[in-house]
Amino acid sequence: MYEKAYELLLRWVEKSLDIYKDELGRLLWPIFVHSFLALAANYYPRQCANFFKTYREQFEKEHQDDIRALQAISLPEHVQNNHIAKLYRENHYRLTITDLAYSALLQFLEAHDTEGGSVILNLITNHIELKHVDRVASGAERSLARILAKQRGISDVPAEDEGIPGHNPGSANTDRNAPPVLAKLALAPMPMExxxxxxxxxxxxxxxxxxxxxxxxxxxxxxxxxxxxxxxxxxxxxxxxxxxxxxxxxxxxxxxxxxxxxxxRFKIESRTDGVGPGVSVTMFTYHNTFDSINCIEFSGDEKLAAVGTAESYIRVWSLDNKPLVSPLDPSTQQPSSSRRLIGHSGPVYGLSFSPSIALPATATQANGSGNNDSQTTPSHPRYLLSCSADSTIRLWSLDTFTNLVVYRSHTSPVWDVKFSPFGHYFVSSGADRTARMWSTAQIAPLRLFVGHDSDVEAISWHPNSAYVFTAAGSPDRSIRMWDVQRGSAVRLFTGHTGNVTSIACAPNGKLVASADDRGEILLWDLATGRLVKRMKGHGRGGVWTLDWSIESTVLVSGGADCTVRVWDVQPPTVSNGSDAKALADGGLNGKDGGAGAGGATTNKNKKAKDVVVSPDQISAFPTKKSPVYKVRFTQMNLVMASGAYLP
Structure with a gap:
């Protein structure tokens, strides 16, 4: 009976009016889960397996972790012991639809009471918290313009007010009128000494x-x-x-x-709504790498670039082509604009320069005389951190280009490492599901951040150095914000449907951006812990790098689809449909390279719905078959990007 009832609901949703189809379609997932669990609980193993196999495909993209956990269920004992099954049966699934859609649903179920309508109504009553709201009173979120945008694929799904609290993406702290129960954060800049x-x-x-x-x-x-x-x-x-x-x-x-x-500096202050001041990008491309580069990093003074390789070494380049000289070099050594740092015994996955800033060249240096500029300015980076599959972190001197310290504590490969904005401290993350905070002067970690259920793949600092952000891969897919003084988590952000690959906090300290391997970028408000918006445009393969403009008004990203993209980070508004449609139809696609600016990947057969670009994209810069490993805003609001040419 459950199979017949679900098929009845599915066919009705598919034939319903377009303005109701999206919100009614959100009802299918909880009805599918509870129909499946009811078949298993009532000892119908064959019908249970057939039902699951027939309808699971439509939910694979959004609920693949739950699908994986539920697929082994076929008997009542499994329902009682499976943690996902218990979660759904012990909690109500929250869902919000408009009044008209709710009335249409009730009329349909009552009209088909004997054909399965009563079964669906019973599941809704017992397991779903169905809230119906007036379309006008609910504001822009459920307006006709937003519904039309969702039909073109520009949607923030699952909705932030949908699902089981603490489980489904975006379900934390959803009541806008709720009292502030989250811990108050100190987000202002660190006071100057x-x-x-x-x-x-x-x-x-x-x-x-x-x-x-x-x-x-x-x-x-x-x-x-x-x-x-x-x-x-x-x-x-x-x-x-x-x-x-x-x-x-x-x-x-x-x-x-x-x-x-x-x-x-060139200031980017006004609200752009997807159209605003042009941002210039300088691209540095590495050739003949044979796909051996794992990471790329720029120094803060914009004079050095470093790459970590799969061959376990690091190479540092002078971006102005001046020789990198060490006082330890023999007098017979030929000066070179690059240096190789050897010490790791496994692939190098992360790099971080100590804080530095670009100073204007002196008159002597401008005329081309004088010593190596990158090593004589008072603000050049003095140190470089690296992390590797050999479970170690190394501190390198950029004066002598030698290894100074080896930090050992991680028990598995270390995926990322970052200096704090003021130097002295740094944080690392690894496959042992932990992040660790260190001081360069001590060989033991000062803090251990534990809480993720999978590898901690990306890390970032808050601009005032009081907090650290960590991001985990599958199946965790969450971002946590840690207080470095207490060593405890103060925020948890869940909303990604792919592995989180990059994270960056805005210079104003109020927002954090995270990106995943599905090409989505999510913006979070730190004070409230809420999702601000979801931005789409990158093709499959993932967003690998993020950075903010100095005023925190523009975000730049790069990734595996061979593009650099610039985004408006202001909260979403209902934009006119023509702009959204032009972007959704791929109106910005480039002609060269592995990916167009509209989000298309090298697979020419990819469906149009997989290359949707949301209206908050300001501009896109396609490269020529060069995945973008690193993007960085300079202090003057210019963008530096780097990648490897992979024909």
Whole structure:
């Protein structure tokens, strides 16, 4: 009877009006699960297996983990012992539909009561929390424009108010009127050290006296004071909780340069809605790599690039083609613009330069004389971290290009490593399902972050260094936010349907972006713990790298589909249908390379629905058969990207 009832509902949903089809179709999954479990619980093993095999395919993409867990069920004992079966039978599945769709559903079930309608109605009553809302009162989320966009594939599914709390993607903290039960976070910038502030102000005053700004432009001191006033103090972390070494002359030079760049950079401040200021991208492509490159990293001063390889070594390049010289080099050694770092015994999966910033070249250097610029500027990166399949992390000197320290604690391959924004501390993650926080001065980890159910594949720091983000692969697929002072998780974000491959926190400290191997990018609000929006455009193979503009208004991404894409990160609005349709139809597709800008991959037979581009994409830059391993916004809001040519 359950098979007949489900078939009845399925056929009716497929024939229903387009404006109701999407929301009524969301009812099929919970009805499928509970029909299947009812057959198994009532000891119909053959019918149970046939039912599961017949209808499982339509849910594979969105619920593949649950499908995998349920497929072994065929007897009542299995239903009692399977954790996913118990989860569904012990909790109500939440679903929201509009009043008109709800009325149409009830009328249909009552009209076909003896043909299976009563069975469906019984399942809804016992296992589904069906909330019906007025389309107008519910706002833009269920407007006709949003429904039409969903029909073209531009949808945020599953909905954030759908599913079993704590299990289905996006189901945490969904009640907009609920009291704030989440822990309050200190998201403001880290307060500047008092002595450092005085030294920076003195340097800025000296620079203003020597180089007064043109009329109409702020002095550097005014820019500095304005920046300090804009930083809220009520939710800022305490410097006493996270001790850092005393500031040096290098720190003063870096802060002075940040103030100069904050005044002079190309700013991206206005809301773009998918159309806005053009972003320039410089692409660095590696040739003849034979697919041996695992990771690429740029230094903060934009003078060095490093790659980690499957052959266990690291190669560092000078981007301005100047020789990289070590005081340990013999006098007979020929200077070279690249250096090879050898020490790991397994493939290198992650790299991270110590913090640095680009300083303007002196007159002497501009004329082409002087020593190696990348090693004489007061802000050049001094260290490089690397992690490997050999379970170790290594710290390298970029003055001597030698290995300084080997950090051992992970018991499996280490997938990623990141310096904190202020240096001194770093965090690593690995296949042992943990992330660890370290100090460069100690060989033992300071914090151990445990909670994920699978490999921790990506990590990132909050700009104030008070929090760390970790992202896990299948079957966990969650992002966790950790307080580094207490070592405990303060936020859990679930919503990805693919393995999370990259994560990046906005410079303003309020948003975090995460991406997966299905080509989707999700934006999360840290204060509320809510999903802001979901962006689509990359083809299959995944998004490998993310970075934010300095003003936190634009996000740039790169991945396996051989494109660099620029995104509007403002909260979604109901845009006009023509723009969305143009993007969804692949209106930005490029002609060259392995993928067009509209999201098409090298597979020309891929269906149009798999290459949908959401309207919040501002621009896309296709490469020529070069997957993009790294994208990075400079302090002047230009984008550096890098990849390997794979013909």
């Amino acid at each position: 008092a002595d450092l502030m005085e030294d920076v102000k003195a340097e800025l005053q000296e620079h203003d006296s020597l180089h007064p700004p043109p009329p109409g432009r702020n002095t550097l001191v005014e820019e500095f004071e304005q920046r300090i006033k804009q930083e809220p103090n009520d939710d800022a972390p305490s410097r006493d909780q996270i001790p850092f070494p005393p500031s040096l002359a290098r720190d003063v030079a870096m802060e002075v340069q940040r103030i100069k760049e904050n005044r002079d």
